[in-house]
Amino acid sequence: MSVLSFFRRGPRAATSKRVLVPxxxxxxxxxxxxxxxxxxxxxxxxxxxxxLMVTPFEYGLEAPLQREVAVAMPLLEAVEHAALRAGLxxxxxxxxxxxxxxxxxxxxxxxxxxxIVAPAPPGRGQGFTPKELQWILVHAPAxxxxxxxxxxxxxxxxxxxxxVA
Numbered sequence: 411m412s413v414l415s416f417f418r419r420g421p422r423a424a425t426s427k428r429v430l431v432p433x434x435x436x437x438x439x440x441x442x443x444x445x446x447x448x449x450x451x452x453x454x455x456x457x458x459x460x461x462l463m464v465t466p467f468e469y470g471l472e473a474p475l476q477r478e479v480a481v482a483m484p485l486l487e488a489v490e491h492a493a494l495r496a497g498l499x500x501x502x503x504x505x506x507x508x509x510x511x512x513x514x515x516x517x518x519x520x521x522x523x524x525x526i527v528a529p530a531p532p533g534r535g536q537g538f539t540p541k542e543l544q545w546i547l548v549h550a551p552a553x554x555x556x557x558x559x560x561x562x563x564x565x566x567x568x569x570x571x572x573x574v575a
Contacts, residue, residue, distance in 0.1 A: 427455035428501070430523040430552075431489070434462040434510045435536025436481045441559035442529040443489060447496045449525055449555075458523065459489040460503035462513040471506050479504070510538060511545045523552045530558035 429450040431443065438459070450457040461482040465471050486502040493500040507513025528546050531537040538546070543556050 427453050427524045428458050428522065429453065429455045429525045429527060430458045430460060430517075431527050431529075432460045432462055432510075432514055432517070433485075433529055433537065434464070434513075435531075435538075436485070437536060438485060438489060439529055439532065439557075439559045442527060442557050443492055445555070445557055446527040447493055447498060449527060450493070450498050451496060453525065455524060456499045456501050457489075457493045458501050458503060458521075459486055459493075460505055460517055461486055462510045462517075463504055463506045464509060464513070465506045467508065471508075475506075509542075511542050511549075514546065515549070518549075518551050526550050526552050526554040528554065528556045530556050532559045532561045 429446055431438070431446040433442075446457060446459075449455075463475060463478045463482060465473060465475060469475070482504050486504070490500045490502055503517065505513040505517040507516055526546070528543065529537055530540075530543055547554060547556065
């Protein structure tokens with residue numbers, strides 16, 4: 411799949427249901443992915459994994475950040491393969507912003523979603539902070555589930571950059 415096919419596209423038809431799974435920080439917990447896949451299957455919806463890429467202020471929002479893209483692409487491909495194995499249509503995204511919540515706002519302004527499944531880190535790992543998760547709950551334009559998986563053996567089980575390479 412080409413790199414360009416992952417970047418934000420225009421709004422979709424209003425008839426298809428869409429389940430958004432936003433994530434950042436180079437990982438997505440398999441428990442969260444499994445839950446999102448089950449929800450999308452139950453809703454007969456398209457799964458929309460969205461990697462939120464933070465762009466520093468010294469760059470324009472659309473600047474190509476090769477290191478971040480190199481992290482995002484294998485993760486999105488792993489998520490896409492899991493969803494396709496489950497028989498779900500997938501419409502992956504990379505969205506940029508100055509913060510993860512800014513990137514989410516930009517995505518929500520451009521597209522419609524019926525459900526949002528946001529991962530909470532199972533410890534002090536990467537991903538959304540408690541403040542960002544609170545912002546998501548307050549501002550989300552659709553029904554929202556924040557899922558915090560339990561750590562396995564004291565270590566979060568995440569689909570991480572190293573594990574999909």
